[in-house]
Each structure stands twice: as C-alpha cells, then as structure tokens.
Amino acid sequence: MFSLDLKGGVPLYEQLYSRISELIASGALEEDDKLPAVREVAKDLGINPNTVQKAYRNLEKDKLTYSVPARGSYVAKRAQTINLLRERALHEFNMAVLAAVERGLSKDELHAQINFCKEGM
C-alpha cells in the first residue's frame, strides 16, 4: 500500500504524509479518490493506528485531503498539493542558497551550479 522506512529515524507519520503527498502530486492518487482506511494502513504496516490518524489529520489540515464524516478521507484538488510541494521545494532551495552564500560561494558560482544541475536533467 504505502512503503515506509521502519528502520530510519524519521517519524512514521511524517513519512506517511510525504508518501501520500507525493502520490497525489504525481497523479497516482486522483482528486476525490478515497484514501485507504486508517485501519487498513495500520494493519498493513503493523503500526499504531494513532500514527496513521496523525498523518491523515495533518494532510487534512494542509488541505491536501478532505474528510467526509463517517466515510473517510478523500484527495482534495491536486493543485493544492502541487502548490504546497512547490512552496516547500522553494523554501529548501532558499535555505541551501543561504548556506552556500554563508560559506562564501559567489552569485556566478551559484548560477553556474544551477545550469549544471539543469543540464543533468
């Protein structure tokens, strides 16, 4: 269903949140698709249902999903997820640029690096 890294130190609810948001962004989970029930996910992975609920609550709080009482969680508009992931990517990029500037990289070096990365794509 969802694969998680049970050995790593990243909290399981965060991993679950990322996995589901990636699946929504990639279109694997479509708008208005129902997310698997908390019970199914918890039993499949052998993890605490509260952990799954926490991930589901956070997804809903960030409006990536919406819930229908007594029915479950559903995928919200894909644009919402894409925007959020873009915002996060930009934030991470900004942090990386700041760190690079602090360590003395010049504007030209940064530009060259961006071009270098783009070529690799």
Added chain:
Amino acid sequence: MIALKNVTKNFDDFIALDNVELEINKGTAFGLLGSNGAGKSTILRLISGIYSPENGSVTVDGTAVYDNPALLEKIFFINDETIQWNNFTLTEMRDYFKTFYDSFSDEKFESLWKVLELPKQKKLSMFSKGMKRQAVVVCALSCRPDYLLLDEAFDGLDPTMRIIVKRMLVDEMLDNNMTTVISSHNLKEIDEFCDTAGLLHKGKVVFNRELDTLKSDIQKIQAAFEGDATVETLTKAGLQLLHHTKSGSVVQFIARGARDEIIGKLNQFTPKFVDVVPLTLEEVFIYEMEVLGYEYAVGIDGLARQSNK
C-alpha cells in the same frame, strides 16, 4: 487513563520502584523501556493489581486497582511466563477466562484462534513457545479488555506472527479504544508500534515522552569545522552533548535540542559541512543510558554504525 503517583515498591531491601510518576493516556500504545531489573515488570504488575505499592497510588480510570475486582475485569496482563497454562487446552483456557471477564466474546475467540490455526483440544504443554504465547493473546483479546499489558510479549513470536498479533491489536485499538502497554527489549518494535514511551533505570523514570517529540529533541550531527570543535568548546557554545567522537576532520556528536537551534550554535565554528541525521529510538535509548553510566554503551559504536546503514 493509568496513573502512577509517587509509587515506591520494595522487595526486602531492594528498591524496585523509587517514587515513580507515570501517566498513560487512554487509547494510546505505551512502550516501557529499560534494562533488566529496571522495574518494567513491577510497573505492569502494579497496574494489573498483582502488587500493592508501599507508597503512592496506582489508579486506572481514577480508581485504585489493588483489590478491586470490578476494575481488574477491564485489565488483562500477559505475563512473560506461560508455564501456568501447561495443563490447559485452549478451550479450557477460554472457559477459565470467561468466569473472570464478563466482556468475554466467544465470537472474537472463534475468529482469532482460526486466524492463528491453533489446536483447540491439545494441552498447552504440547505447544511450542510461540504457540503458547499466541494462545494467551487469543484469550486476552477475546476478553476485550480496556487495558492490555504485554510483558515482553512479542519476544517469543516469529516475524509473521508479530505482524498478525499487531494487526489484532490495531483492531482492538480502533474498535474498543483499547490502551496497550508493552514492555520489550526490542526497541524497533516499540518504535513502530507505540506513540509514547517511558525509559526506566534503577526504578526511576528517566523520560516519558511522545516518541515523535522525543526524537525531535535529540540530534545526531556529523560535521567538519574550520574552528576547533572539541567537547569543551562545543559545551561552552551552549550545546548539551551526550556523545562525541572524532575521526580525521569529521566530528560526530549527539546533542540535545531542536535541529535549528543546534545548527545556529554551530555557526561560530565555521562549518565546512553539517549533516543532521535523525536518531532511531534504539540510538536515543543507548545514548540516554550512556549518560546514566550504564555499561550497555560499550556496544555503542557498533549499534550506531549498524543503524546508519
């Protein structure tokens, strides 16, 4: 809710629990950690009303458990011993528990033993160690307790059985808001299944936290600096170190605190690179125990390296 307040328990002159404060919320899965003799089983026995505390109070849903049969019906304790069931068949165990637990569900019992494919008419002495455990788990969940206490209960089960038993626990947690308290030496198990954990050491509670916040409050850092980052200078910069090693120019250390706060304090050492790696519960456990001077830490590097893979 389970609440232990100022609980002290002695066995002759041995202090098993020393002024323990512990709260376990309804519907959670709580992991009890600690070395052998730390007091884990004593806590479980107090909660299940087997022992009475010398001092302090042990309450479940606001009422003292000791000598309280009505309350004990809501609690099921799975001991790490199964020897007392050797002369029983699974059917006989069922009948035995039915007399104690009004909430016993035959329907549940039938569905569970079928999943595990246990023989119903054979004496438990003929069962393997793992099967004995499964038999007790089947009975325990059939009693539909509000509180299930498992003393090293996963330890005798093979990986397939572990997941099957965990799935059974998930159902009970969701259907009946069951609270689970698990003591185990298997930290990975606790890490996966529990939302809160308490670490005991020599009868005292070292920490009692939600696992997610626990992990975000302790970091493993790998870094190289232009400045001199020794134990002394890092401590002077306000870092609370639990462990520090250096190989070549790369420094690796464990520090308490939030990620960004630690990174901020490292800036004065002009870092060439800083890598913050999240810790597994196993690592948190080992480093916390090292601070307490526990010998467990001898294997620290091996374990730390292993979990890096």
